[in-house]
Each structure stands twice: as C-alpha cells, then as structure tokens.
Amino acid sequence: MTAFTMWRPLDAVELSALPNAPGVFEIATLVRNVLFIGSATESLATTLQSHFDSSAVPNARAGRLYFRYAASEDAERLQAELLAQYRERHAGTLPAAQSSAAPHRPQRHLKAV
Numbered sequence: 001m002t003a004f005t006m007w008r009p010l011d012a013v014e015l016s017a018l019p020n021a022p023g024v025f026e027i028a029t030l031v032r033n034v035l036f037i038g039s040a041t042e043s044l045a046t047t048l049q050s051h052f053d054s055s056a057v058p059n060a061r062a063g064r065l066y067f068r069y070a071a072s073e074d075a076e077r078l079q080a081e082l083l084a085q086y087r088e089r090h091a092g093t094l095p096a097a098q099s100s101a102a103p104h105r106p107q108r109h110l111k112a113v
Contacts, residue, residue, distance in 0.1 A: 002070045002078065007032065010065040015052055018045035018069070024078045025069040027051065027097070032066070036097040037086060039079035044069050 002024065008014045010027060020043045027036040040047035048067060072078045086095060093099070 004068040004070045007066045007068050010052060010067050015049050018048060020045050021071045022073055022075045023069050023071040024075050025067055027065055027067050030064060034095045036095050037079060037082045039075035041075050
C-alpha cells in the first residue's frame with residue numbers, strides 16, 4: 001500500500017511546500033474522482049508545478065482540484081502499479097486526463113442529391 005499524504009488543494013501555496021524528491025501523485029476533483037496519476041522522477045515540486053501551470057489541468061487555479069503524493073525513489077514503477085490498480089477498479093479504463101483514446105467524432109456522410 002502506498003503511503004500518500006492527505007488530499008491538499010492544488011494551489012500555489014501547497015505546491016510551494018512540496019519536496020524536491022521523486023515520487024508519485026494523484027490529481028482529483030473535490031469528491032476525489034481521480035483525473036490523473038503521475039510520477040516525478042526527479043522533483044515532485046517541479047512536476048506538480050508544471051501540471052498546475054498547464055492549461056491541460058482544468059480549474060486548477062480556481063482551487064477545485066486536489067492532489068496527494070507519496071515520495072518514492074522508484075516513481076515510474078509505482079505509477080505503473082497505481083494505474084494497474086485503477087484499471088482493475090474501473091473496468092480497464094484510465095483516469096480521465098490520461099485517456100489515450102481520441103474522442104469519438106461521428107463521420108459525416110454526404111447525401112446524394
């Protein structure tokens with residue numbers, strides 16, 4: 001079992017207190033629906049700050065997202081384990097922000113006139 005911290009708001013104040021150590025993290029909504037499971041091979045502080053600054057993380061600045069982390073020297077292995085556990089619990093799907101599937105776009109058919 002991974003020893004995560006308690007959930008914290010994804011904001012500049014919380015991010016400024018992160019360690020410059022490798023580890024894994026989860027980003028979730030207010031009701032703790034996990035949107036992303038990530039790893040930081042060098043620095044949790046730098047990696048999470050880049051997610052906070054990214055436009056790919058919706059509502060981060062509004063304080064509507066939360067994160068938790070666990071320091072680990074083997075962050076990539078631990079991330080793979082966490083993603084496998086997530087998939088087991090969610091019918092094989094990945095967290096919403098990690099889904100590699102392209103959104104379904106209906107094909108347009110030309111109507112013969």
